[in-house]
């Protein structure tokens with residue numbers, strides 16, 4: 001882990017780009033793309049190990065100036081720093097970690113389209129992101145250097161040939177890093193496929209580049225309902241006033257907002273952090289949807305939390321928060337045709353007469369089953 005040579009006081013943070021900070025294109029033109037560049041921007045010397053540089057070269061590094069500005073000293077303990085700055089531990093070999101942990105490549109019948117679940121298809125519209133998350137399960141794509149190409153005609157032809165697909169998810173990369181006219185072109189093409197009813201967009205932009213959520217973007221998106229957005233907040237430090245404005249703008253044009261977090265060691269593996277995150281999201285009109293067990297992608301061993309601890313955390317969350325604020329804790333594995341929920345067993349016995357359910361205090365309660373009416 002990089003160590004700061006010159007710890008700075010906890011009120012200091014990394015300054016944003018001075019001019020046009022509120023313009024998302026300026027943000028994208030000034031991405032911090034190396035540990036050295038982050039050091040230069042922060043003005044604080046950070047002692048990087050040579051292995052951090054290697055990890056950065058292997059998996060890439062990108063941070064928006066806005067997101068970097070949220071980092072607080074001491075940096076090595078800051079959750080945002082840890083989520084986007086290369087770490088020597090990413091190079092720790094582990095045979096169970098792979099480049100394509102969900103086996104997406106063999107299930108990509110058309111370039112840019114993944115069809116793993118019967119009625120859902122994923123369209124990887126870009127490999128570009130505003131931030132390179134260290135734990136990303138698709139880093140094999142996001143760290144690609146060659147230009148990404150999406151053959152929209154072939155993608156739509158495939159969807160027409162597979163009318164069982166009624167739910168399409170735009171992902172990547174981050175779809176909302178594309179210009180409005182590109183997003184509009186993709187959505188218009190998808191809406192020519194009669195069997196597609198639901199369109200979802202997976203994006204971390206409201207978290208790392210909230211100024212991208214412009215009025216023009218929202219006006220365009222609202223034409224493609226039913227449209228859902230699942231965003232990706234992991235820590236309450238990300239719930240800024242800028243992020244709130246972005247999420248509320250999207251909600252105001254009728255887009256239901258959900259959030260998918262990843263359970264990450266040293267970032268959000270505590271009940272207090274998860275409770276603050278989930279209740280804060282709900283207050284921003286974003287429904288906590290999934291808490292994902294970390295996918296088995298290379299470079300994440302130091303982030304992984306045991307499934308048992310994750311189940312305990314979510315059980316504790318359920319005691320503390322209303323049901324609307326509690327996400328489903330789940331794992332995605334190749335070979336499964338859906339995500340698999342991970343939860344402590346609530347049903348302790350089941351017969352034709354009754355089901356016995358264990359409540360949060362460990363007390364067993366009996367629910368009688370319906371009787372045949374004579």
Ligand code: SF4
Pocket residue numbers: 128129130131132133136137138139142172173174204
């Ligand atoms: S924004 Fe999403 S796709 Fe991009 S690196 Fe982060 S997790 Fe991966």
